[in-house]
Amino acid sequence: MKTLGKYSIGMGDRFGHQGSAQLKAIMDAASKGIDITPVWNKSNREHSIIGTIPGDVRIEADSVTRKAEFKKPYFVDADHINLDTVEKFIESSDFFTIDVASYIGKLAGTSEIEEFLSSVTKYTGKISIPNTSLKFSTPKSLIRKVAEKYLFAAIKAWDIYRKIEKVKGNGNFITEISMDEVAHPQTPVELFFILKMLASENIPLQTIAPKFPGRFNKGVDYTGDVEKFESEFEADLLIIDYAIHEFGLPGNLKMSIHSGSDKFAIYPIIGSLIRKYDKGIHIKTAGTTWLEEIIGLAESGGEGLAFAKDIYIRSLDKIEELTAPYSDVIDINVRSLPSKTEVSKWSASEFADSLRHNPENERYNLNMRQLVHVAYKLAAEKKEEYFRLLHANEETISKCVYDNVYHRHICRIFDIG
Numbered sequence: 001m002k003t004l005g006k007y008s009i010g011m012g013d014r015f016g017h018q019g020s021a022q023l024k025a026i027m028d029a030a031s032k033g034i035d036i037t038p039v040w041n042k043s044n045r046e047h048s049i050i051g052t053i054p055g056d057v058r059i060e061a062d063s064v065t066r067k068a069e070f071k072k073p074y075f076v077d078a079d080h081i082n083l084d085t086v087e088k089f090i091e092s093s094d095f096f097t098i099d100v101a102s103y104i105g106k107l108a109g110t111s112e113i114e115e116f117l118s119s120v121t122k123y124t125g126k127i128s129i130p131n132t133s134l135k136f137s138t139p140k141s142l143i144r145k146v147a148e149k150y151l152f153a154a155i156k157a158w159d160i161y162r163k164i165e166k167v168k169g170n171g172n173f174i175t176e177i178s179m180d181e182v183a184h185p186q187t188p189v190e191l192f193f194i195l196k197m198l199a200s201e202n203i204p205l206q207t208i209a210p211k212f213p214g215r216f217n218k219g220v221d222y223t224g225d226v227e228k229f230e231s232e233f234e235a236d237l238l239i240i241d242y243a244i245h246e247f248g249l250p251g252n253l254k255m256s257i258h259s260g261s262d263k264f265a266i267y268p269i270i271g272s273l274i275r276k277y278d279k280g281i282h283i284k285t286a287g288t289t290w291l292e293e294i295i296g297l298a299e300s301g302g303e304g305l306a307f308a309k310d311i312y313i314r315s316l317d318k319i320e321e322l323t324a325p326y327s328d329v330i331d332i333n334v335r336s337l338p339s340k341t342e343v344s345k346w347s348a349s350e351f352a353d354s355l356r357h358n359p360e361n362e363r364y365n366l367n368m369r370q371l372v373h374v375a376y377k378l379a380a381e382k383k384e385e386y387f388r389l390l391h392a393n394e395e396t397i398s399k400c401v402y403d404n405v406y407h408r409h410i411c412r413i414f415d416i417g
């Protein structure tokens with residue numbers, strides 16, 4: 001059976017050119033004693049905006065690992081697929097993030113709900129997590145609400161899982177269920193009963209991605225109550241552990257955090273809690289590798305800088321179109337965006353400093369960063385020129401990509417000095 005290692009990182013690489021630099025960060029972490037399984041993820045949304053196919057990600061992952069003589073497991077993740085989109089991912093992927101967000105809130109059949117309720121009578125009233133002080137009140141009315149909200153989604157997850165299993169065969173792929181792209185976070189108690197539903201459907205779940213309180217905007221830091229995040233994350237860790245024992249879920253089931261990258265405020269908290277309880281984690285990052293490409297191009301000056309400026313300037317004209325698919329995961333204050341005239345005069349370092357996520361640099365502009373993050377479509381429209389510049393400035397760009405994965409993410413999460 002394919003199993004995901006204790007620590008794993010989901011890395012996006014929109015244009016498929018940075019796999020080697022990303023893998024180098026993974027291999028350097030291993031040399032410091034932190035074994036991380038690399039997972040290359042790309043969603044249907046990204047494929048359709050760029051014009052790539054899932055098989056392209058497989059080709060990249062296979063070739064960069066072969067080139068680096070990387071002998072450990074690695075995976076290709078069909079990110080956020082559902083019943084409508086899964087088909088074309090099945091052959092080339094061996095990790096499936098089954099997204100049930102759109103099914104949440106739809107009502108399952110009455111008999112299905114009643115059957116579920118009768119399967120959890122043992123947990124009605126109160127649940128206490130053994131060996132901890134955690135207790136949750138679980139009146140019947142609350143459990144019914146959870147069933148009404150999530151049971152239909154759990155049943156759909158089973159349908160999608162079955163569709164994949166039919167082709168790939170049992171045990172030949174990793175299954176993740178994601179519920180993060182919804183308006184309201186799941187509480188630890190909800191998570192507990194959701195895990196019961198998934199266990200009852202016999203889904204060999206290895207990772208689960210709940211939605212946490214706070215904002216996980218793409219490419220920028222966490223916004224929200226850090227202490228609240230910490231207590232919920234800790235409760236979720238313990239509840240997953242309890243659910244594994246109670247419901248017979250796979251022993252390596254772990255949390256997946258769809259971080260959106262760059263969650264510097266909470267990475268150390270996540271790291272210290274998983275070490276405290278000796279738990280695994282899957283950290284999914286967004287496709288901020290693309291931002292590193294633009295930063296690297298800007299730093300290279302000349303044509304590279306001109307290309308980077310052109311992307312930004314055109315993104316201002318198309319701001320509505322570019323941000324629409326991402327409205328739930330970005331917050332751009334339009335008035336804080338630098339103007340076209342201003343940016344056109346910028347030096348290489350002024351442009352790179354504004355875009356690079358270094359909060360200590362006074363030029364860093366999180367609004368500009370979020371806008372450029374969703375502007376990759378504009379580079380896809382000039383693919384030939386873009387790829388030529390990526391190759392011409394490969395050294396500078398690879399360093400940006402590597403630094404980002406290794407220093408800004410891995411070191412912060414896994415406490416590498």
Ligand SMILES: [Zn+2]
Pocket residue numbers: 080178180181258
């Ligand atoms: Zn997600």
